[in-house]
Amino acid sequence: MTETVLANARLVLPDGLHHGALVMRDGQIARIDSGTAVPAGATDCEGDLVMPGLIELHTDNLERHIQPRPGVDWPHGDAILAHDAELAALGITTVFDALRVGSLVSSGTGYGEYARGLADEIMAARAAGLLRISHYLHLRAEVCSETLIAELAKFGPGDRVGIVSLMDHTPGQRQFANLDSLRAYTRGKYGLTEDEFQAHVEAQTAMGNRVRAVHEAATVAAARAMGAVLASHDDTTAAHVAASAGHGAGLAEFPTTQEAASACHAHGIAVMMGAPNLIRGGSHSGNVAARDLAEAGLLDILSSDYVPASLLGGALMLGDLWGDTARGIATVTAAPARAAGLADRGALTEGLRADVIRVHRAGTMAAVRGSWSAGRRVA
Numbered sequence: 003m004t005e006t007v008l009a010n011a012r013l014v015l016p017d018g019l020h021h022g023a024l025v026m027r028d029g030q031i032a033r034i035d036s037g038t039a040v041p042a043g044a045t046d047c048e049g050d051l052v053m054p055g056l057i058e059l060h061t062d063n064l065e066r067h068i069q070p071r072p073g074v075d076w077p078h079g080d081a082i083l084a085h086d087a088e089l090a091a092l093g094i095t096t097v098f099d100a101l102r103v104g105s106l107v108s109s110g111t112g113y114g115e116y117a118r119g120l121a122d123e124i125m126a127a128r129a130a131g132l133l134r135i136s137h138y139l140h141l142r143a144e145v146c147s148e149t150l151i152a153e154l155a156k157f158g159p160g161d162r163v164g165i166v167s168l169m170d171h172t173p174g175q176r177q178f179a180n181l182d183s184l185r186a187y188t189r190g191k192y193g194l195t196e197d198e199f200q201a202h203v204e205a206q207t208a209m210g211n212r213v214r215a216v217h218e219a220a221t222v223a224a225a226r227a228m229g230a231v232l233a234s235h236d237d238t239t240a241a242h243v244a245a246s247a248g249h250g251a252g253l254a255e256f257p258t259t260q261e262a263a264s265a266c267h268a269h270g271i272a273v274m275m276g277a278p279n280l281i282r283g284g285s286h287s288g289n290v291a292a293r294d295l296a297e298a299g300l301l302d303i304l305s306s307d308y309v310p311a312s313l314l315g316g317a318l319m320l321g322d323l324w325g326d327t328a329r330g331i332a333t334v335t336a337a338p339a340r341a342a343g344l345a346d347r348g349a350l351t352e353g354l355r356a357d358v359i360r361v362h363r364a365g366t367m368a369a370v371r372g373s374w375s376a377g378r379r380v381a
Contacts, residue, residue, distance in 0.1 A: 005026065005027045010047050014331050051360070054347065057094070063085055064085045090381040094135065099139055101117040135375050143169060145217045164344075173203045232252065240261055244265070256289070257273060274338075277306050280293055318363070
């Protein structure tokens with residue numbers, strides 16, 4: 003029997019902060035005590051926050067490790083381990099690694115298939131006991147693509163796919179409604195002339211219009227077959243949200259307007275926004291500010307998106323904004339656990355999985371002083 007006791011801590015419990023001690027035993031939260039006493043053998047947390055391990059539903063961080071510079075393909079095994087260790091050190095104990103499915107293979111501005119192979123490498127590292135934290139897969143289904151149905155068919159119920167999101171990057175709508183932003187990105191990345199860019203937009207628009215209905219239907223069916231939560235992405239209008247609700251989406255990733263976020267709540271769909279948006283004070287692409295949605299009561303979950311360190315900082319910032327630290331922390335613990343259907347974690351509650359972190363705050367900064375995954379110290 004293995005036991006770890008974190009004492010003299012400010013415990014972030016579902017109903018608020020309480021001074022006390024947390025006992026982890028055999029991978030579970032065994033007991034929660036009140037008071038400032040430090041029993042023999044316990045770790046004195048010196049008043050630090052002790053909270054559930056953070057849950058990340060959407061991150062592109064693994065891609066950054068696989069391609070640290072343009073044109074550099076780093077060995078995937080090393081990249082997976084570095085990604086895993088980074089998240090553990092930042093207090094993230096459950097991650098849904100986002101992998102794109104759906105490729106463009108006949109275009110000079112295309113991109114190839116990679117998700118099945120990388121998923122196999124992640125799961126092999128997990129089976130070998132090399133990973134510190136709990137990994138699931140998040141398949142980002144690119145509607146405007148040529149190979150989506152074939153790539154989805156390579157995944158099944160045994161692949162730990164927890165989320166499937168509908169991504170529609172057809173030019174002229176959602177994230178790419180502003181063609182000037184798309185122009186700057188595409189021409190800069192591929193060195194296109196203006197005529198080549200226009201031809202690209204026309205081809206992608208035609209493709210999106212041609213395959214949207216069949217690809218959306220295939221994605222919804224695949225999510226159901228895999229037992230995964232269906233998520234929408236970049237909903238912009240109430241009509242987009244109504245379509246997402248019709249598909250059975252339970253999660254909305256990064257709605258781009260307050261209209262869409264409000265419609266999500268009306269349909270009972272949880273709203274997830276990017277912590278970088280919150281910390282920077284706005285969206286880098288001109289979409290609705292996460293802070294505005296938080297102040298309107300329309301923000302449920304935070305994602306670190308492309309900056310893993312932003313998850314803890316963003317949750318604490320929300321806690322300060324709302325005057326309720328526990329509520330802020332719930333956006334990166336209890337709320338994502340609920341949205342992803344993980345009933346065994348996300349709260350400091352007796353009997354739940356002992357995914358726990360210790361955090362020291364100093365002004366606006368916060369440092370993770372320890373991370374435990376299923377009761378095992380991982381950082």
